[in-house]
Structures are given as structure tokens and as C-alpha cells.
Amino acid sequence: MEGLAASIEQMEKTMTTYGREIVIAFAVIVVGLILIKWINIGLKKAFSKLPISSARGATIRNVLCVLMLAVLVTFAAIELGIAAGPVMRFLSILTLTAIGMIVVFRPLIPTLPFKVGTTIKAGDLLGKVEATTVLNTRLRTFDGKTVFIPNRIILNDVIINYHFTPTRRFELKINILYDQDLMKAKQILETIMVEDPRVHPTPRPIVYLMSLNKGFVELSGRGWADNLKRFVVTRELLEKTKFRFDQEGIAMALPQMQVHYTSKNMPQLNTEG
CATH class of the missing domain: 2.30.30.60 (SH3 type barrels.)
Known part of the structure; x- marks a missing residue:
């Protein structure tokens, strides 16, 4: 009991002597950690808008956080009455070691091939x-x-x-019947792509005859658009193609098979009641 009482008495003396400094140092650490967290979040948002890789941005943020922590610990130690010289020397060595480890070992850590928002x-x-x-x-x-x-x-x-490159190629697959005007259909499809301002002029949009299938001819219109607009551009161009083909009298086809009978094997229809 005497030992416990002595410990409590010693703690009371310490708090009486250094209580103000301890409270201030604790407040400095708490407020500093909150500020460092906010700064780190702000840097992360700012770096996401800059043309730098996520790995490089993380390395810069980590180095800055180490430096800010070193400054924070220095201020807290000074508030506790510790001499600034030894603290600065110790933290300088510790900070340089931490930064060196981050710079050396960061490239050895596998990085993800994408970033947030991709x-x-x-x-x-x-x-x-x-x-x-x-x-x-x-x-x-x-x-x-x-x-x-x-x-x-x-x-x-x-x-x-899908967002690694700024542009992507889109493809419009259109099927028409064999008795339709092939060259007219190709010209209409190419014009629709060229006239749309969202389609890049280079490389120039082009229309291919992809295959001659059973019952229909397959056309493919190809062009390039911004990556983020590709989905909408493709769907809206398909809609424009349908409307324009209807206006120009180009009949689109569904996959089908046509069966032709000759007079020799024409099935006999039963007309008897």
C-alpha cells in the first residue's frame, strides 16, 4: 500500500509540475493528426485530377505525411520541455530513414493497373x-x-x-436483305457517322461488308469516339441508322433462311373440304 501511495503521490507531483505542458502536447498531437488526415485527403483528391500515376501520387503523399508527423512530434516534444536539439537530430535521422524506405521499396510493391473512377x-x-x-x-x-x-x-x-486510353473504336453492325441497294446502304451508314460531331474524323469512319449470310448481308460501320462517350454514341448512331434506312427505303433484315420450291417438288395443297 505504501508503494501504491508513493506512486500516486509522485504522479500528482508530476501532473502539478508538468500538467499544463502534457495537456498542451496532447492537444498538439490530436489537432496535428486531424490536420494531417485532412491534408492527406485533400492531396489525394488533388492528385487524382493531375496527370500522374496513382503510385507516384501515393509516394508523394506518404513522404509529405512523414515530414508532417516529424514536425508534429517536434512541437509536442518542445511543449513537454525536451530540448529541441536532440529531438530534431533524432527525428531527422528517423524521417530520412522512413523517406528512403518509401522511395526505395515503393517501386517493388505491385501497383494496380487502374485508379478510382475507372x-x-x-x-x-x-x-x-x-x-x-x-x-x-x-x-x-x-x-x-x-x-x-x-x-x-x-x-x-x-x-x-476501359479508360486507359482516351479514345475507343465503336462498331455498328447492320443487316440488310440481298435485294437492297448495297452501295446506297453503305453510303448512308458512312454519312451518319461522318456527320456526328462526336465521331473523330481521324481515322475516318468506314463501312465494311463483313459477310454474306443466309438471308442477309452483314455490314459493319466503324469509327472512333471519346472513351467516355462511346456507349452513348454507339446506341444513338444505331437509332439514327434505323430511321434513315426507313426514310430511304432500305429494308433491314433479321437472321433468316429462305426456302425456294420448284414446280417438281412443290408440295400439293389439300383444297378438299
Whole structure:
């Protein structure tokens, strides 16, 4: 009991002597950590809008966080009455070591082939990346599901990044009947693509005759559009093609097979009541 009482008495003396400094140092650490967190979030948003890779942005943010933590600990130590010289020397060595480890080992850590906001296909999953952590990636599918994918699976699988390049090629598949004017249909389809301002003039849109199928001729109109607009452009051009073909009298075809009978094998119809 005497030992416990002595410990309590010593603690009271310490709090009486250094209580103000301890409270101020604690407040400095709490407020500083909150500010560092806010700054880190702001830097993350700012870097996402800059043309730098996510890995490089993360490295810069980590280095800045280490520097800010070092400054924070220095201020807290000074408030506790510790001499600034030894603290500065110790934190300088610690900070340089931490920064060196980040710079050296960061390139050795596998990086994900996408960033937040990118539309990707991972295995059978197609959706938009909402967030990434060290362990997993949060994917929002287009039917509203939220999927968490372990990064080890992503790094070991084939990933399609639909936003990696600024432009993508689109394709308009159109089927017409054999008795329709082929050249007129090709010209109409090409004109529709060329006239749309969202379709890039280079490379120039072109129409191919893809195949001669049973009952219809398959045409393919191909052009390039901005990646983010490709889906809407494709659907609206298909709609324009349908309306224009109807106006010009070009009959579109469904997959079908035509059967022709000759007089020798024409089936006899039963006309008897």
C-alpha cells in the first residue's frame, strides 16, 4: 500500500509540475493528426485530377505525411520541455530513414493497373472502381452491386481497363436483305457517322461488308469516339441508322433462311373440304 501511495503521490507531483505542458502536447498531437488526415485527403483528391500515376501520387503523399508527423512530434516534444536539439537530430535521422524506405521499396510493391473512377472488367465482373486499399478493391457494378475483390486475385488475373486510353473504336453492325441497294446502304451508314460531331474524323469512319449470310448481308460501320462517350454514341448512331434506312427505303433484315420450291417438288395443297 505504501508503494501504491508513493506512486500516486509522485504522479500528482508530476501532473502539478508538468500538467499544463502534457495537456498542451496532447492537444498538439490530436489537432496535428486531424490536420494531417485532412491534408492527406485533400492531396489525394488533388492528385487524382493531375496527370500522374496513382503510385507516384501515393509516394508523394506518404513522404509529405512523414515530414508532417516529424514536425508534429517536434512541437509536442518542445511543449513537454525536451530540448529541441536532440529531438530534431533524432527525428531527422528517423524521417530520412522512413523517406528512403518509401522511395526505395515503393517501386517493388505491385501497383494496380487502374485508379478510382475507372471502369474495368475483372474476371466476370464489370463495373466502376470506387476505392482501393492495400488488401482489396471496391467495385460498383452497373446493376448496383458493390463487390470487394482481393488485390491478389486482380494482380493474378487479366484486367480490362476501359479508360486507359482516351479514345475507343465503336462498331455498328447492320443487316440488310440481298435485294437492297448495297452501295446506297453503305453510303448512308458512312454519312451518319461522318456527320456526328462526336465521331473523330481521324481515322475516318468506314463501312465494311463483313459477310454474306443466309438471308442477309452483314455490314459493319466503324469509327472512333471519346472513351467516355462511346456507349452513348454507339446506341444513338444505331437509332439514327434505323430511321434513315426507313426514310430511304432500305429494308433491314433479321437472321433468316429462305426456302425456294420448284414446280417438281412443290408440295400439293389439300383444297378438299
